[in-house]
Structure formats: structure tokens, C-alpha cells
Amino acid sequence: xxxxxxxxxxxxxxxxxxxxxxxxxxxxxxxxxxxxxxxxxxxxxxxxxxxxxxxxxxxxxxxxxxxxxxxxxxxxxxxxxxxxxxxxxxxxxxxxxxxxxxxxxxxxxxxxxxxxxxxxxxxxxxxxxxxxxxxxxxxxxxxxxxxxxxxxxxxxxxxxxxxxxxxxxxxxxxxxxxxxxxxxxxxxxxxxxxxxxxxxxxxxxxxxxxxxxxxxxxxxxxxxxxxxxxxxxxxxxxxxxxxxxxxxxxxxxxxxxxxxxxxxxxxxxxxx
Amino acid sequence: xxxxxxxxxxxxxxxxxxxxxxxxxxxxxxxxxxxxxxxxxxxxxxxxxxxxxxxxxxxxxxxxxxxxxxxxxxxxxxxxxxxxxxxxxxxxxxxxxxxxxxxxxxxxxxxxxxxxxxxxxxxxxxxxxxxxxxxxxxxxxxxxxxxxxxxxxxxxxxxxxxxxxxxxxxxxxxxxxxxxxxxxxxxxxxxxxxxxxxxxxxxxxxxxxxxxxxxxxxxxxxxxxxxxxxxxxxxxxxxxxxxxxxxxxxxxxxxxxxxxxxxxxxxxxxxxxxxxxxxxxxxxxxxxxxxxxxxxxxxxxxxxxxxxxxxxxxxxxxxxxxxxxxxxxxxxxxxxxxxxxxxxxxxxxxxxxxxxxxxxx
Numbered sequence: 001x002x003x004x005x006x007x008x009x010x011x012x013x014x015x016x017x018x019x020x021x022x023x024x025x026x027x028x029x030x031x032x033x034x035x036x037x038x039x040x041x042x043x044x045x046x047x048x049x050x051x052x053x054x055x056x057x058x059x060x061x062x063x064x065x066x067x068x069x070x071x072x073x074x075x076x077x078x079x080x081x082x083x084x085x086x087x088x089x090x091x092x093x094x095x096x097x098x099x100x101x102x103x104x105x106x107x108x109x110x111x112x113x114x115x116x117x118x119x120x121x122x123x124x125x126x127x128x129x130x131x132x133x134x135x136x137x138x139x140x141x142x143x144x145x146x147x148x149x150x151x152x153x154x155x156x157x158x159x160x161x162x163x164x165x166x167x168x169x170x171x172x173x174x175x176x177x178x179x180x181x182x183x184x185x186x187x188x189x190x191x192x193x194x195x196x197x198x199x200x201x202x203x204x205x206x207x208x209x210x211x212x213x214x215x216x217x218x219x220x221x222x223x224x225x226x227x228x229x230x231x232x233x234x235x236x237x238x239x240x241x242x243x244x245x246x247x248x249x250x251x252x253x254x255x256x257x258x259x260x261x262x263x264x265x266x267x268x269x270x271x272x
Numbered sequence: 273x274x275x276x277x278x279x280x281x282x283x284x285x286x287x288x289x290x291x292x293x294x295x296x297x298x299x300x301x302x303x304x305x306x307x308x309x310x311x312x313x314x315x316x317x318x319x320x321x322x323x324x325x326x327x328x329x330x331x332x333x334x335x336x337x338x339x340x341x342x343x344x345x346x347x348x349x350x351x352x353x354x355x356x357x358x359x360x361x362x363x364x365x366x367x368x369x370x371x372x373x374x375x376x377x378x379x380x381x382x383x384x385x386x387x388x389x390x391x392x393x394x395x396x397x398x399x400x401x402x403x404x405x406x407x408x409x410x411x412x413x414x415x416x417x418x419x420x421x422x423x424x425x426x427x428x429x430x431x432x433x434x435x436x437x438x439x440x441x442x443x444x445x446x447x448x449x450x451x452x453x454x455x456x457x458x459x460x461x462x463x464x465x466x467x468x469x470x471x472x473x474x475x476x477x478x479x480x481x482x483x484x485x486x487x488x489x490x491x492x493x494x495x496x497x498x499x500x501x502x503x504x505x506x507x508x509x510x511x512x513x514x515x516x517x518x519x520x521x522x523x524x525x526x527x528x529x530x531x532x533x534x535x536x537x538x539x540x541x542x543x544x545x546x547x548x549x550x551x552x553x554x555x556x557x558x559x560x561x562x563x564x565x566x567x568x569x570x571x572x573x574x575x576x577x578x579x580x581x582x583x584x585x586x587x588x589x590x591x592x593x594x595x596x597x598x599x600x601x602x603x604x605x606x607x608x609x610x611x612x613x614x615x616x617x618x619x620x621x622x623x624x625x626x627x628x629x630x631x632x633x
Contacts, residue, residue: 046453049457050456050457051453051456051457063459064457064458064459065459067457069453069454069457070454071450071453071454072450073449073450073451073453074449074450074451075450075451075454076451077449077451078449089458092458092459092460093458093459
């Protein structure tokens, strides 16, 4: 089954927070929504799970029983132990008794918290809390897993572990939608949606997005910033020519995914 | 330092609730302590019965306010009026002795009446006229113990505290932590969440209530003269009102600080204006109406009436009906507002849930 948003718009007062965004969440696929702060990522996932009302468009989502959702905030009870958090989530979805014990043990093993079952949620590190929140959302084997910035503020090691857990979930057939501000995390995705000011500015596999880069990209090794559309990259400058003709002194360069994201934002700005 | 002062004022200007407290609280306290906080009693509703009723009634002056004269009735009518609260003092004439019955639950009225009677007797003696011999009996609280009055009132205060403050804190904690969003996505019906949140506090408050009543009876010797079921019904209705207030406060508060601020604004006037400390009958007429919109006023009447005076449900039905009305309105409003937080996508407009259901495998 394919879930997602079709031409979805969300308005808060007079402000358009989401502007005709379409997004597909397919089984065994990780869809990563990349965008800066205030781009509308949280609104998008909240619209997907039914927490905000659409003023236009449609949302297709499975029944609540088949959704797993982790909000951008904690996503767990800080005054319940790890075990109690899992038990609450389990009973909400009807996973109880031996089924709960088995599934909890399996997930705790995977997130490395099997020795901390009696610790309070609030005593866990930020990374552990996020892992527990994801485990709580996975307990009932949802067909749609929606994660709002699961890795924000999490150390690199825990981030890698979280992504392994998410990948394994997708491999088992779940449709995953996750948001992130970290461009490099888009590599984990089978499909990416770039979000900017509530609009989807590019969508497809990371490779599709890179190959769709228009114009020409070059590198300029100088101290001063070259003219045109350029940005700092290490000790040198990247420069992008929409016309495809690079200025003198710029060496042509094959765009990477991060370049593609920046160029997509620039193209969007030109349009606006 | 100047920078700090300017910054503080800028922040205060945007903190509407604190600002409201700064303005509302002094006004409220001024009204309460200026007009409402009075122990002196100006009028004492009095009923006079027996063959000499008309004559005695003619002699009674302020603070006694004669509300009924019945030459054919006897002590039992007086007792029923005192029990129902329609009179505080009852005078039974006939047989050469004047019997004065007083409602001991009305501490200040009784003290004022005692002083007035003493004054009248003294004045009669001074003028040389023959005053009939008086026999005074205090009913329901014969030793005029303050604890007997306070403990039934305290039960209301406990219910108010748990229902309003603790409940709102419990719900706001969920909102502050962001877990309320998760609850909204989980396969709970909004009712499951709302009642799942309210019922534990209802049970805790009931437990607390039982403890307070038991301690009051064992430690302070407070009687429980009336029907437990009537008391329980009154307590349940009052608790539903306070729980509703707690939920309402939580729906307009973003954090626990805000909900405490609002709860204080709800609870403090009830402590001061419900008759718990200052008798409602002593309040200036202009502010007395405030007491009648506060649910605690009604519950205190019920708890004192049932515990001390064995008031029957027939005498309390109006109070129970008012509390029921308040519970329906407050809890209904609270549930509607809370529900809106939990199920935004089912509100008017396009309803994706229909699509979702049809798309379910």
C-alpha cells in the first residue's frame, strides 16, 4: 500500500506553512525530508499522521493502529522507566503479554538498552532517548513509520545506530518517512524530498536529484569570493552558473548531493 | 543595571498572565478584604413558634430577622428549619419557658445571637420589666467547635486542589513534553485519553476525601450525622466541576508555570469567598453574588449540612442540581477543547481520515 500526501497545503492563520506538497511513502522505502529550520518539515509529518488539518489536498494514511510516530520532542515519558515506556506503548497498540516481552527484548537488544530497562527515561542520554522513542514506535510493527528529526542533537555514533535501526525496519517492509536538517543523512534514503519555505523544491532518489542539477558547477581556488552564485567549500569556493557557462578560472566539477541541495535552493530562489 | 530593568519590563509586557495577575490580584484582594471578609453578622434569620410566637417576635430586634411565625407549631418545625438552613435561630414559646434553639454550624451567627440575647436580657432587667426565663440549646455543634466547621469545608478544599491544580499540571506536563501529540496519533479515541487522564485524579481525590473525613472523625471528633450516599453524590458532582476546571486550565496553558498561575486565580477566590472562612451571609450584597457562582460554596453547604446536620437530600436538591449544571457545562467545555487538541484532523474541512479508512488494507 502506498501512503502519503497529495497536493497538501496547511495554513496557520494567514501563513501558508505547507504549499501543495506531494510526498509518497512506499513500503520498504525510506523517504527523507531534508530542509532547514522553519522549512515546514514538522508540519509535513504532522499533516501526514493527522495532527494538523489540510486546507487543500489529500492525505493517505493507514489506520492509527498501523502508524508509528516519533515527534520532534522527546517522544517518551521521562518519569517512566525504559520498560514502563515500552509497556505503555505496547498496551496502546494491543501488544501485550509474551508478545510484548519478546518484541521488547528484541528491540532493546538492537538499541543497546537491554541493561537499562529499569532506568528512567529522563536519566538516559539524548541519543538513548531517541532510540527508545523509535523503539516505542516500532513495537507494533507499523506499516508506516514517521519520524520527526530523529537524529537532531544526537551524537554521531548514536545517529549511525538509529539509522541502522530505521534501515532494518524499512527492509522488513515498513514505509518510513523521516525528516532531518542534516543533508548528509539523505544518503540513507531511497527517496528524498527537499523542502524550502513549505514547498517541495526537489524530489526523487539522491541520484535523481544530483543528475537533475541544471547549469554548471565549478570550483574556484581564491581567497576572495568570486562573483555570481558562489559559496564557501573548505578552502575554496563553489560556483554555479545557471546558464551552464562557468566564468574564467573556474574548474568544472561533478556535483555531489550536498551541492545539488544548495543548487536546488538557489533555483527555487530565482523562481521566487 | 539599567539594561536589566528595561529587559525585565519588556518581558513583563509580553507576559500577559503575570501582568493580569499583577492587576487582578490586588483588585481581587481589595474587594475580598474590603467587602467580603467579615465575621460580623448583621441579620440572623429567626423563626418563632408556639402560643406566644407573635408577642416574642414583636420583641425581637436586629440582628434577629424574623422569617417565620407559627403559633401552632412546636420544636420539631424549628429543628427542621434549622436543619434545612432556612433559619439559624428558632424560638419555641409556651409553658412559661422560652426555648431558643441555635444552629451551631453557623458559628458567627450563634455568637452574635448569644451576645444580642444577653444584651436584651440585661436591658430588660435594667428597665425593671419581667423578662421570660430563656433556655438556650445549641444544635449540631453544641460546643461551637471551629474544627467541626472547618473539616467538612476542608474536604471541599482538597477536592478543589486535586481536581483543579493537580489535574491541570498532569495534562500540561504531557503537552510540555510533547507526548500529547503521540497520544493523539496512537489508536486511542479522544475519550480514552481524556478519561484516562481524569480518572486517576478522581480516584486519588476520592481517597484523599475519605482520609480527611476519617481523620476529622477520629482525631477531632467531627460527627457524620447524615447519609454517606448524599455526601458522596455531592462530592462526586463537585469533583467533576473541579476536574473540568483543571482540564480547561490545561487547554489554555503551554507550561506548568502558566497552569499554576491560572489555577491560583481559580482557587484563591474560592478559598476566601465560598463561606469556608467568612460567612457568605456577612458579605456585602454587591460581592455576595461571587460566592454563588463558585462551586465550592455549594459543596461546603452540602458537606457541612450532611456531616453535621443530617440534612436530607430533599433539602439539598437545589445545590445538587446547581452542581450538576456546573459539572455539565465546565466538563463539557473542557472535553470539547481537549478533544480539539487530540483530533485536529477530524475537524471541519477536508477529512483525510475517510480516505485513510478506505485505503486500509
